[in-house]
Amino acid sequence: MSWLFVLLQQLKQFVVPLLVLVFLGRGDRNQLWSLLAVGGFVVVALWRYLTFRYRITADSVVIDSGLLQRSRRQVPFSRIHNVAIHQSLLHRLFDVAEVRLESAGGDKPEAQMRVLQLSDAIALEALVRRRGAAAPAAPAPAATAASAGQTEDLAEGRVLLALSPAEVLRLGLVSNRGMIVVGGAAVGLSQLNPRLPDDVSDRWSQGLQAYFGSHHFSYGEYALAIVAALLGFAVLLRVFSVALALLQYWGFRLEEHGRRLTVERGLLTRLRTSAPRRRIQSWTLRESVLHRWFGRRTLEIDSAVAADSNQRRGLRELAPIATPDACDALVRHLLPGTTWPPANWQPLHARAWWRLSLPGSVVALLLSAALCWRAGPWGLAALLLLPWVVFVARQHAHRAGYAIDERLVGARTGWWSRRWRFAELDKLQALELRQSPLDRSLGMATLWLDTAGAASGPLRLRYLPLAQAQALRARLGREIARRPLRW
Incomplete structure (x- = not known):
């Protein structure tokens, strides 16, 4: 039934116009002519089913595909950073799944198998997990042998976090x-x-x-x-x-299988995604006001996988919601030998609050001038925003800071909504020291730290004293130069 899933994927663009015409009687009836292409899509779907093949070799997955132009794509296990298994309601009805094999960078996965038996999909994930760390010494087992080893591989998994229905609420x-x-x-x-x-x-x-x-x-x-x-x-x-x-x-589970992490979640549509721990490039802890009311946080990661803007199915959230202690323990478990949270956070520049309050102060002054022009002296009431802007800026500057040790570099920001962002020194790829004209006049600078696959943007140590920022850049530059880059 693989051809059916391919056909439905191609027909999605015709569903809404057809429903509007049939049930509401609206729209351009000339759109019905486009439905004549359905027959052609059926032929294309069947052709793709008949021409798509994949096989497992000693160290890679080989995929043959194509209609008129045939192609053979070989994806080594060592280059597969993420395995995503997706099941819609229709997939679950037929006990099949869509599998995506993703590597670092790129706008699309290295390989996409739209319809596999669920047992074969999980067996392929287990095979990647076993053979992805290094090149094999002996040929890989056949697909049936991989299926037989499926139970053993799944039994090795350790549940690191499971969300109860109350936590999902x-x-x-x-x-x-x-x-x-x-x-x-x-x-x-x-x-x-x-x-x-x-x-x-x-x-x-x-x-x-x-x-x-x-x-x-x-x-x-x-x-x-x-x-x-x-x-x-x-x-x-x-x-x-x-x-x-x-x-x-619903049913969120974070499991550890050796050196790989696997997340499974979803009520109607089930998503199972897996990635090696070594592919994690940076970490983010988030805590909003509502998080603090419930005593919870969110733990996210950026990993070196393909960033598909249409289907973000990569491993992103390790803990969608958990207690602060649980999040910290999860970080310490996945980064053994590190100290988290850091004992000493270094403050920002002494005048960082002034730098943070400047944009809001300018807005308050412009708003007051506009209101005075329209309403006379009553417009001066907008200047009452200035004390609040200064208060907020002082709170942000007081709570912000950075920390660095032999393994990690991190930054914390925010007041109402707080964020902790950190990365291993081995994962840093580039350093950049930035100064705006205002920063130069105040004697401060911002240090940008780039990692691979930084969907959340670079790690920024903002508004540091210039001499301190330069010393940090030199120190981190030496550390990056002498350490091998770990993907």
């Missing part, structure tokens, strides 16, 4: 995924009827005007109604966020 409450549902619904409705959002907003505004006009509410009652509406919208967003978290993270 907390994840939905602390995250802002509800806006994704609202945005997706708005886009979908606008596709069905481009005027639908305007029609809905017009009807709501007319209905609200008629309701409030007939009841003659006071200003206090108006304010109470606005607050109630905002609270209701916030509750609705949390409900959507919880529902999306249950769909995406």
